[in-house]
Amino acid sequence: MFTNTDLTGYTVLVAGTPEAARRAIRRYGAAGATVRTLSSPAAYKPEMLDGVALVVAIDDGDPRWSALPETCRRRGLLVSREEAAAPGGHVTLIGGGPGAEDLLTVRARQVLQEADVVFFDRLAPHRNLAEYAPGAELIDVGKRPGHHKVTQREIERLMIQSAQEGNNVVRLKGGDPYVFGRGGEEVISCAKAGVPVSVVPGITSAISVPAAAGIPVTHREISHLFTVVSGHAPLTDAEYEHLAGLGGTVVVLMGVGTLPQLTAGLRRAGMKADMPVAIVERGYSDSQRTTISTLTGVVTAAGAAGVKPPAILVIGEVVRLANGCEETAGKLAELADTLGA
Ligand code: SAH
16 A cells, blocks of 8 residues: 555654554655554554654554544544554565566565565566565665675575564575575575575576577477586586486586586587587576577587576577577477377
8 A cells, every 4th residue: 555655755653563563664664754653552642643644554453443543534634554464583485487577476476575574686586576575675685796795694694683583584586496596505594593484486497498498498209308407617527427428408507607618528428519509598588598509519609699697508409499490490390290290
């Protein structure tokens, strides 16, 4: 209620226990209002309504509030009845999906609606957070050029402290919290501190970003398995051998920086030189771009295109099915024949 209204210059009285009223207090404050609070019916004094433009009556379950709306009516004051904030004191890790707002899950939206504080990452959908989490303080803990990144330990400390203060804390991450998202570490830290924690899974970029470029990570007759690897650091030769030996699709996250080592390693391990490789940058954004090449050609192709993170690498025959891949049309027709479609 009144979330999109500029209330600068108006005084709003929020009536309800501090816990039940905490989100309304923040919301009206954020809308510019001067917020006056009344935490219990016993503390009411008539002069508290002087100069007030709106009374927000929070349903905190105390029956003694029943007289307040009538008092306000007699004084010609507008009353907005609002539900009590959900009890706080816990943390929810939310997987926000690959960046498109409409790939947030229904559950993610419900949890955000009730949040008091949201710690969000750069890769999580955050443009409309103020609308999705209307009662929340929004804290950007992501890496930004020119800004110092909040360290992982500091994020965990802030989350735990905020939950211990009674807040309903949301940690909003890109993709799924448990796929290279350090979700496990955050859950363990909360548990160690005795703070209840739950996890809302998200759509991982490992599958959805290739899909955005038309690449299915598995496809009948082409690939019956896929491996998701972090390219954060180069792999060992044994790992390159396992990957090449598997014969399925390889999906690499955080792999732009180590692309030369990766392709050389897979080549040494016996993967064929003309194995198709796709790089999908900024999936689900207006500037999404796919670069298609081969295992031996991709480093040059990436350099020529000026490929930058965030990007997903896909290595495998399924890349031939990508949108815009020269071979796609022919390959699909051929497949349709093989499958008897
Ligand atoms: N938990 C996340 C991954 C975090 S690691 C998930 O499940 O998706 C961050 C890496 O994810 C990036 O370096 C990039 O490789 C990949 N990534 C995430 N979102 C992406 C997007 N929209 N487009 C391309 N790559 C993306």
